[in-house]
Amino acid sequence: LLASYLLVPLVLAWAVDPIMPFFYARYLLLLAPAFYLLAALGLAPLLRRPWLPLGAAGALLLVAGSAYGLSAYYGGQGAAVKGQYGRMMAYVAANAQPGDALLLANPLQRPIFEYYRPPGLEAYYFPRYDYPLEDERTGRDLAGIAGQHPRLWLVRFGNPAEYDPEGILTRWLASHGSKAYSGGWTDADLSLYIMTPAAAGDSVPNPMNLDLGGQVRLLGYALNADEVAPGETLLLTLYWQALAPMEERYTVFTHLLDGSGQFRAQVDSEPQGGGWPTDRWVPGELVRDNYALTVDAAAVPGPHALEVGMYLLATMDRLPVRDPESGADLGDRIVVATVQVVRP
Known part of the structure; x- marks a missing residue:
C-alpha cells in the first residue's frame, strides 16, 4: 500500500506532464510521508546487530540527501528555488x-x-x-x-x-x-x-525597406526623440511585414550602443511583447511593434547607434540583412538611427 502511495502519483505526474507542462517538483511533497515511512521500514532491520553500522550509514546518507535538497530549496538557484x-x-x-x-x-x-x-x-x-x-x-x-x-x-x-x-x-x-x-x-x-508608443496609426514613417533572411521586411521606424538623457526612456516603433510564412518564432533585438560598442539600452522580445510571434504572421501583414529602451544611468553623453534585427533564440543566429533593390548584403543588423545622449 505504501509503495502504491509513493509510485502511483509519480507515474501520473509523468503521464500528465506533456499535457500540463506547468509542473514543479514541490507538488510531490504530498508523497513525503510514504517516502519516509518506506525509508524507515528499510532501515529498521539494519539498526539491529550485526547490521547496525550499515544501518547507521544508510540513515546518515538519507539525512545528508534531504539536507542537500533543502539547502537548494531555500538558498539555491534555478529550478529548485522556491516561489519568488x-x-x-x-x-x-x-x-x-x-x-x-x-x-x-x-x-x-x-x-x-x-x-x-x-x-x-x-x-x-x-x-x-x-x-x-x-x-x-x-x-x-x-x-x-x-x-x-x-x-x-x-x-x-x-x-x-x-x-x-x-x-x-x-x-x-x-x-x-x-x-x-x-x-x-x-x-x-x-x-x-x-502606455505611450512612439507613433500611432499604420502610416510608416522613416522608410527603410530592408529584408531579413528573405522572410520579413523592416518597412520603417518611428522614434519619440533623437536626444535622450541617461536614465530616460526612448520609445521606438518598428514596422514589419512578413514576406513569406514563417515556421520559426524569431526574437527582435533593439540595442542602443555607445561609441565603444557597449550596450547602453536593450530590449529583446518576440514581436508585440510576445503576443504576436512571427510564426503567426500572414504574408503582407503590417505588424507595428513597440519598444521602450531605458538608457543606462552611466551612459556618457555623445552619439549612440540604435540597432535592430531578429534572431532565433534557440541558436542565437541572427537573420541576415539585405537591400532588396541593390541586392547588397548588409550584415546581421540594421542601424536605424543615431541618438544623441545628452547631459541630464
Missing part, C-alpha cells in the same frame, strides 16, 4: 513610479498578492469573473485602465496557456504601449509597459 513572488513584488515596489498600476493575470494569485502587495499601487485582475478575455469588454477595460495609468506592470501567474492561450493581454499592451521590461520569476513572469 515576494521578491518580484519587492522589485515592483522599488521600481514603480507614481501613477503605476498592476494587471494581475490569473485571479488565483489574489491571496499571495494581498500578502506581498506593494503599497500605493492600484491592481486589476484579469480575466474578469463575469466574462472571458476574448470578450470585447476586455479591450474596453484595458483602455480605461491605460487612460488612468501611464505605466502598467503585467504579472502573469501560473501557466498563461490555461487562461490566455492567445496572448490577448500581452498583445493589447504591446500594441497600445511600449514594452520596457520583462523578467521571469518562479511561478510568474513580470513585464512593464509604458
Whole structure:
C-alpha cells in the first residue's frame, strides 16, 4: 500500500506532464510521508546487530540527501528555488513610479498578492469573473485602465496557456504601449509597459525597406526623440511585414550602443511583447511593434547607434540583412538611427 502511495502519483505526474507542462517538483511533497515511512521500514532491520553500522550509514546518507535538497530549496538557484513572488513584488515596489498600476493575470494569485502587495499601487485582475478575455469588454477595460495609468506592470501567474492561450493581454499592451521590461520569476513572469508608443496609426514613417533572411521586411521606424538623457526612456516603433510564412518564432533585438560598442539600452522580445510571434504572421501583414529602451544611468553623453534585427533564440543566429533593390548584403543588423545622449 505504501509503495502504491509513493509510485502511483509519480507515474501520473509523468503521464500528465506533456499535457500540463506547468509542473514543479514541490507538488510531490504530498508523497513525503510514504517516502519516509518506506525509508524507515528499510532501515529498521539494519539498526539491529550485526547490521547496525550499515544501518547507521544508510540513515546518515538519507539525512545528508534531504539536507542537500533543502539547502537548494531555500538558498539555491534555478529550478529548485522556491516561489519568488515576494521578491518580484519587492522589485515592483522599488521600481514603480507614481501613477503605476498592476494587471494581475490569473485571479488565483489574489491571496499571495494581498500578502506581498506593494503599497500605493492600484491592481486589476484579469480575466474578469463575469466574462472571458476574448470578450470585447476586455479591450474596453484595458483602455480605461491605460487612460488612468501611464505605466502598467503585467504579472502573469501560473501557466498563461490555461487562461490566455492567445496572448490577448500581452498583445493589447504591446500594441497600445511600449514594452520596457520583462523578467521571469518562479511561478510568474513580470513585464512593464509604458502606455505611450512612439507613433500611432499604420502610416510608416522613416522608410527603410530592408529584408531579413528573405522572410520579413523592416518597412520603417518611428522614434519619440533623437536626444535622450541617461536614465530616460526612448520609445521606438518598428514596422514589419512578413514576406513569406514563417515556421520559426524569431526574437527582435533593439540595442542602443555607445561609441565603444557597449550596450547602453536593450530590449529583446518576440514581436508585440510576445503576443504576436512571427510564426503567426500572414504574408503582407503590417505588424507595428513597440519598444521602450531605458538608457543606462552611466551612459556618457555623445552619439549612440540604435540597432535592430531578429534572431532565433534557440541558436542565437541572427537573420541576415539585405537591400532588396541593390541586392547588397548588409550584415546581421540594421542601424536605424543615431541618438544623441545628452547631459541630464
